[in-house]
Amino acid sequence: MSYHRMTLSKFLLEQRKMGLIDPGLGSLINDIESACKYVAAAVSKGKLASHEVSVGVNVQGEEQKPLDVIANEIFLKICEQGDQLQGMVSEEMETPYIIPPEHRRGKYLLIYDPLDGSSNLDVNLTVGSIFSVLRAPEGEEQLEEKHFLRPGREQVAAGFTLYGPSVMFILTLGNGVNGFTLDREVGIFTLTHPNMQISPSTKEFAINASNERFWEPPVRRYVEECIKGKTGPRGKDFNMRWIASMVAEVYRILIRGGLFMYPRDTKDLSKPGRLRLLYEANPMGFIVEQAGGLISTGRESILDVVPKSLHQRIAVILGSKEEVELLNRYHKDYDSGKQEEFESPLFATRSLFRNL
Numbered sequence: 201m202s203y204h205r206m207t208l209s210k211f212l213l214e215q216r217k218m219g220l221i222d223p224g225l226g227s228l229i230n231d232i233e234s235a236c237k238y239v240a241a242a243v244s245k246g247k248l249a250s251h252e253v254s255v256g257v258n259v260q261g262e263e264q265k266p267l268d269v270i271a272n273e274i275f276l277k278i279c280e281q282g283d284q285l286q287g288m289v290s291e292e293m294e295t296p297y298i299i300p301p302e303h304r305r306g307k308y309l310l311i312y313d314p315l316d317g318s319s320n321l322d323v324n325l326t327v328g329s330i331f332s333v334l335r336a337p338e339g340e341e342q343l344e345e346k347h348f349l350r351p352g353r354e355q356v357a358a359g360f361t362l363y364g365p366s367v368m369f370i371l372t373l374g375n376g377v378n379g380f381t382l383d384r385e386v387g388i389f390t391l392t393h394p395n396m397q398i399s400p401s402t403k404e405f406a407i408n409a410s411n412e413r414f415w416e417p418p419v420r421r422y423v424e425e426c427i428k429g430k431t432g433p434r435g436k437d438f439n440m441r442w443i444a445s446m447v448a449e450v451y452r453i454l455i456r457g458g459l460f461m462y463p464r465d466t467k468d469l470s471k472p473g474r475l476r477l478l479y480e481a482n483p484m485g486f487i488v489e490q491a492g493g494l495i496s497t498g499r500e501s502i503l504d505v506v507p508k509s510l511h512q513r514i515a516v517i518l519g520s521k522e523e524v525e526l527l528n529r530y531h532k533d534y535d536s537g538k539q540e541e542f543e544s545p546l547f548a549t550r551s552l553f554r555n556l
């Protein structure tokens with residue numbers, strides 16, 4: 201039983217008492233928490249939850265799963281009724297949802313990925329929801345798309361959930377990262393992972409290696425050196441993971457360190473990365489930096505990027521500080537011409553996994 205632990209509601213109350221958040225933000229996090237519990241219940245029903253939902257192709261051109269649509273609706277309905285928002289942006293909606301006047305009393309904007317890693321639903325692996333909270337503009341008559349296009353540094357809260365063997369809620373309000381586990385029998389999130397910290401060094405990295413031939417030289421150099429292990433320049437053996445579910449990858453990094461990247465590649469030059477800036481990279485970046493890690497494109501901190509569009513994609517490198525710093529250095533070396541070996545046409549045709 202979990203009754204001796206601090207609940208998420210009590211945690212938010214304490215934050216309010218200490219003057220770290222205002223009551224509106226506390227209520228909004230409570231609404232998001234409720235939405236996540238409903239999504240968790242739907243996800244755990246699997247195919248049983250999926251009937252009678254019409255799915256299509258979302259604005260990214262990706263096929264929606266029924267649970268993407270169900271989770272999106274749950275967030276919309278619960279967070280609108282909570283009266284703390286002016287508007288919402290979601291992976292599953294092309295344009296912002298402006299809260300109708302009768303509920304538009306709040307001071308915040310919510311940006312979310314209702315279900316992350318949804319390609320894992322069919323195989324019953326961990327998925328989650330990701331959210332980012334911004335302050336709504338003051339004194340604006342009309343809320344518009346441009347009001348959501350703000351750098352990640354301006355987030356006032358961010359978090360994600362895991363719908364896995366246990367349901368978890370990871371939260372930052374800008375003063376550290378705390379993890380809560382759902383006690384399913386009583387329906388309450390309780391604080392199980394206070395003050396989460398990412399270790400600065402690691403021996404684990406995560407990348408979708410099937411894209412190897414499209415990687416830029418600095419990324420190839422990094423991965424090659426990790427694979428060489430003890431016999432290479434890193435002088436230690438590395439392990440590799442790829443879950444194809446960013447929420448699960450970031451959680452693993454919060455627990456035991458690591459490096460995760462979906463870097464810029466040449467697969468589709470119209471897309472500067474796979475992951476989305478507003479509802480994947482920014483909230484995860486806020487969490488990772490609050491836990492002592494780093495997030496970068498390889499060339500700049502993601503949290504400083506000024507978004508140009510709602511569904512903008514971006515290169516993501518995040519996790520243990522020393523590894524992200526190393527990758528930043530490799531990008532710098534390459535851009536300044538110092539990484540000559542990797543510019544040679546010979547290297548471009550070599551496979552990291554064949555010729556070691």
Ligand SMILES: O=P(O)(O)OC[C@H]1O[C@](O)(COP(=O)(O)O)[C@@H](O)[C@@H]1O
Nearest residue numbers: 313315316317318319408444445446
């Ligand atoms: O299938 P790939 O190319 O390995 O991509 C995996 C990545 O795509 C994502 O699933 C994208 O998220 P969505 O499921 O919300 O579209 C990430 O969670 C994950 O890191």
Ligand SMILES: [Mg+2]
Nearest residue numbers: 313315316317
């Ligand atoms: Mg996602």
Ligand SMILES: [Mg+2]
Nearest residue numbers: 291313315316
């Ligand atoms: Mg999604």
